[in-house]
Amino acid sequence: MSVSLTMPIRKVAVLGAGVMGAQIAAHLSNAGIDTVLFDLPAATGNPNAISLKALDNLKKLKPAPLMSASRIDGIVPANYGSDLALLADCDLVIEAIAERLDWKADLYAKIAPHLAAHAILASNTSGLSIEALAANVPAALQSRFCGIHFFNPPRYMYLVELIATKGCQPDTLDALETFLTLRLGKGVVRAKDSPNFIANRIGVFSMLATIEHAKNFGIRFDVVDDLTGPRLGRPKSATFRTADVVGLDTFAHVVKTMTDTLQADPWHALFKSPEWLEQLIAAGALGQKTRQGIFKKVGKDVLMLDPSTGQYIAGGQKASDEVKALLKNTDFAAKVASLRASNLPEAQFLWACLRDVWHYIAVQLEHIADNARDVDFAIRWGFGWEQGPFEMWQAAGWQTIAAAINEDIAAGKTLSSTPLPAWVMARDGVHTPAGSLNAVTQELVGRSTLPVYERQLYPPTVLGEAEPNFGDTIYENDSVRMWMPPSNLTTAGVPVLSFKTKAHCVGANVLAGIQESIKIAEQYHPGLVIWHATAPFSVGADLMSMGPAFMSGDFAALERMVFEFQKTSQAIKYAKVPVVGAAQGYAFGGGCEFLMHCARVVAHVETYIGLVEVGVGLLPAGGGCKEFALRASRLARNGNILEVLKDYYLAMAMAKVGTSAEEGQQIGYLKESDVIVMNANELLFVAQAQVTAMAATGYRPPVRPKAFAVAGRSGAATIRAQLVNMLEGGFISKYDFHIGVQIAEIVCGGDVDAGTLVDEDWILKLERERFMGLLQKGKTQERIMHMIEFNKPLRN
Structure with missing residues (x-):
């Protein structure tokens, strides 16, 4: 039977627990796909020992094939001896054993009786002819057999090549391409059955x-x-x-x-x-x-x-x-x-x-x-x-x-x-x-018309194609552009704000542009999406733009910029319409803080997010400390604010970066309600849909808290003791210790008793004061200049 495009692929088996097979299984689990990893039964002991060893090795590989440690639990180890019945529930079976035609043929014969009538069988091969493999596939499977070639490492490499056979039904390839694109976040090309493909x-x-x-x-x-x-x-x-x-x-x-x-x-x-x-x-x-x-x-x-x-x-x-x-x-x-x-x-x-x-x-x-x-x-x-x-x-x-x-x-x-x-x-x-x-027919071949590509509003293009239409400008300054996508690409008139700066860094004009765009959105539109066509989301504050004031000692001007940064974050958070951040790549410092204040974030899985200001001798002062202090107060059980706060604090003090959007969510930079998508080309589509859904359900901005409890000076003292241990253990420098103390005192509310009620402005004021104090320190200035010159942090 052919495979319907509407038939979902919910469970996948990977045959072969070698390095490649195990990493394919890991990426399937990253995508939330129930996965079974097969290999030969072990000669002695646990029959699944080979698959189990492969899973254990996944935890050690660099770069990490798993987006978070818990994803390992989504993979079931199995063997060909006693577990073939598990194949009956699988919608897709990916064979990834050694490049031996005879071994593959034997395996196909062994598994064929156990496959579901709709299941696709695909060989992840790079060196063997797909047609030669198809000739060894049982006749009943040939219409559902094709080649699939993941690039190593599967989590990070965007490309997957699909290779049809003469007997493969077109619907099979279309269903697999849809799955790879939507669920695994891949870029698919169709290759001919020639050695090494394309x-x-x-x-x-x-x-x-x-x-x-x-x-x-x-x-x-x-x-x-x-x-x-x-x-x-x-x-x-x-x-x-x-x-x-x-x-x-x-x-x-x-x-x-x-x-x-x-x-x-x-x-x-x-x-x-x-x-x-x-x-x-x-x-x-x-x-x-x-x-x-x-x-x-x-x-x-x-x-x-x-x-x-x-x-x-x-x-x-x-x-x-x-x-x-x-x-x-x-x-x-x-x-x-x-x-x-x-x-x-x-x-x-x-x-x-x-x-x-x-x-x-x-x-x-x-x-x-x-x-x-x-x-x-x-x-x-x-x-x-x-x-x-x-x-x-x-x-x-x-x-x-x-x-x-x-x-x-x-x-x-x-x-x-x-x-x-x-x-x-x-x-x-x-x-x-x-x-x-097409060199054979001499015809021009258009883009795929598969429905999944309708989600990619601005897909990758090649030179010579029609230029993408980035809509009509609503508002623009030197650093940002607020625009409306063409009517065929927007959902209910949702405008987009894009930064024009290098690496989408944040300077004075970006801050002014965000504030003005939010005012326009509040007056005329259902919401606003902050999205850039290319990564990163933002590397944070534009250190170069701070240079003149920094070099001249105009610290009053710098403090005004910090105030505007905080004002912008608050404008995002309390906008009358939902502001949704669509993130991919780096989201550091101020970029992270903007996302923390968004009504919702739609993040590509490979979003690397963190408050990294310590690397330049500073601390989060765009509302990052404030947000963590507020969240800790709200999440605390039995008034134990410090229990929640300690992990947030360490993330800032150690400049911890989430190495996936999922890890960023676990650290706390992203909220549980934020959305993670596998394909970066779908970010804008999903972000617009989020705005539309929130607007349709009567979006209400959060209520500004009049007061919330903080951990106070005793909480800061507890954190300081932990910092002393880290200093004595050589994990941080003396200046890192100094910065860490400043962060601790901010998130604990300053020199007040534990349980004291404060408001957001109180914490924001502490952020500004401590930020400006650090900015005037020689070691901070050394770190800033080192970052500007070498683009890497200095730990002095």
């Missing part, structure tokens, strides 16, 4: 081409990484560091798949691991997981392999100043032209790397994907490039680059003499507002 096929080709050209042009590994990282719009790990992070054995395995299965590929001669790489693997130097690979750290020094000698030498060399100057050109077409025209080896190396990737994707597009957009998204989401390779080609001037590639093919400079496909010279690009090119 992302690894192109991404690993790019790495191999880079390695080859580094050898040919005599470019050191560290210089290669300096050239092929952020300077080229790619991750900091660039090329060789990426191989170390992935694991040199894993990288070599993917290369071997290309060697074995792509013998007809015109670039086949490139598909081999260099000798130096094989030697590292043989020596057990596998990269980051063994703390030694292409690079290794000795003390504070980073050493680099010299492939000519096999020995490690000093690393850290950068690209030449001349080539760095060429790469600073913001006109990408001019940048590429200057690299090609330059005689500098580093410039010629970069041109060769770009040229051969463009040459390769043009030839292979028809074999790996239904359209060029899926190729670009696969590389962006799977390898972290800012632009996909087709986008980069189009930005560089399609016909200019095509002519240059043809010229280099004729001159024998390219890695293959294969001519460009005829369609390349007949077009001006592959992405247009009407869609992206």
Whole structure:
């Protein structure tokens, strides 16, 4: 039977408790999906010992595959010997065992009798043909069998590739794509059944081409990484560091798949691991997981392999100043032209790397994907490039680059003499507002029309697509814009406020803009959403904007800004209409405080939230201390305010950051009523829906508390004693101790008796006074300048 799109996937089995299978199970549990993790029955003892060991290992992995420790409880360990009956309740079964066709075929035969009639069976493979696997699937399952390829680590990597078979029903793929997008928060591309699918096929080709050209042009590994990282719009790990992070054995395995299965590929001669790489693997130097690979750290020094000698030498060399100057050109077409025209080896190396990737994707597009957009998204989401390779080609001037590639093919400079496909010279690009090119049909393919994508009001786009319509401006200043999305993208006329500042930091104009936007929303609209199209939500106060007053000693001006910060937080909290924060990425300091004051927060799961002011020698003074003092008073049982307050206090004093939205909720930065979504592209849709729902049910702002009890000086003394222990144990510095005492005295209400009733203004006044006192300290000033200069905290 085919699978209805309305049939929910509520329970999933993962077959194979290896590192990848266990992490897929972890992410399913992160999403609240009941999950069963299978492996072989243990030879002795508990038959589930293998699965149990895998679950225990999940707690130790870094980065953490679980969004909170309790998520481990959502995974049931099982084995193929006694627990196959558990499969009957599963709507999706993901096979993730070792890449052996015979092993997989045996497993499919074993589980088939136990699967529900509607269940989807998907193989998480990267090296085997999905059609070859399908041939070994029992006939009754073939319409519900497909390939699924998660990228490692599954929690953090956005990309999932789906691979259909000839017998797979379209509804099966649609149901699975909907589930992956909505419930697991993934970006899905449909790949053809070709070796290594899309992302690894192109991404690993790019790495191999880079390695080859580094050898040919005599470019050191560290210089290669300096050239092929952020300077080229790619991750900091660039090329060789990426191989170390992935694991040199894993990288070599993917290369071997290309060697074995792509013998007809015109670039086949490139598909081999260099000798130096094989030697590292043989020596057990596998990269980051063994703390030694292409690079290794000795003390504070980073050493680099010299492939000519096999020995490690000093690393850290950068690209030449001349080539760095060429790469600073913001006109990408001019940048590429200057690299090609330059005689500098580093410039010629970069041109060769770009040229051969463009040459390769043009030839292979028809074999790996239904359209060029899926190729670009696969590389962006799977390898972290800012632009996909087709986008980069189009930005560089399609016909200019095509002519240059043809010229280099004729001159024998390219890695293959294969001519460009005829369609390349007949077009001006592959992405247009009407869609992206299918190289087989020569048609333009539009976006997926699956209903799940209606929730993505501003989905990721590729260069050449129609520009997103960010609606009409309602109000704007230099730092914020309040706007109304187009009528087809808004729910009941809910306006949006977006910051225009770098990293969405908060300065005077942001504060003024928020206050004015709230006034407008109160008068004309059902509510307001604070949302930015890109992460982060906000890194907090704009330290640079405070610079002039700070350097001139105009502390009165700085105190006025702190007062405005508090006034803004209170305006958010007590607005007559609901103000909803839609957060993703970092929400630090003042950004966190704004969210704490929102009527509701809609947070992407990967929202990293915290009051981190201690890192710059300060304390939360935008209402963060006040909110925690108020919450502790309200939640206290039998008047024991300190019992509730201590965890809140420690979070501020230790600048604790929630490493997921769920953890931020557990710490207390987010409320239990706040909403967590898996897909960041759905934030605005869900936030607007929250405003609409609150407005429809007669939203009433919270009542300003006339008085609430505080822990008083005795509470502060108890906290001080804890700080003394931390100081003596070496966990904090003397200045951290000093800041911690200030925070303790604020959240406990100052020099008053335990149980004294105060109001919000009382705590806010304490915040301002202690903040300003710290701001005039030399050590705080050192921390602020260090953060401005190095973008990292100083613990002096």
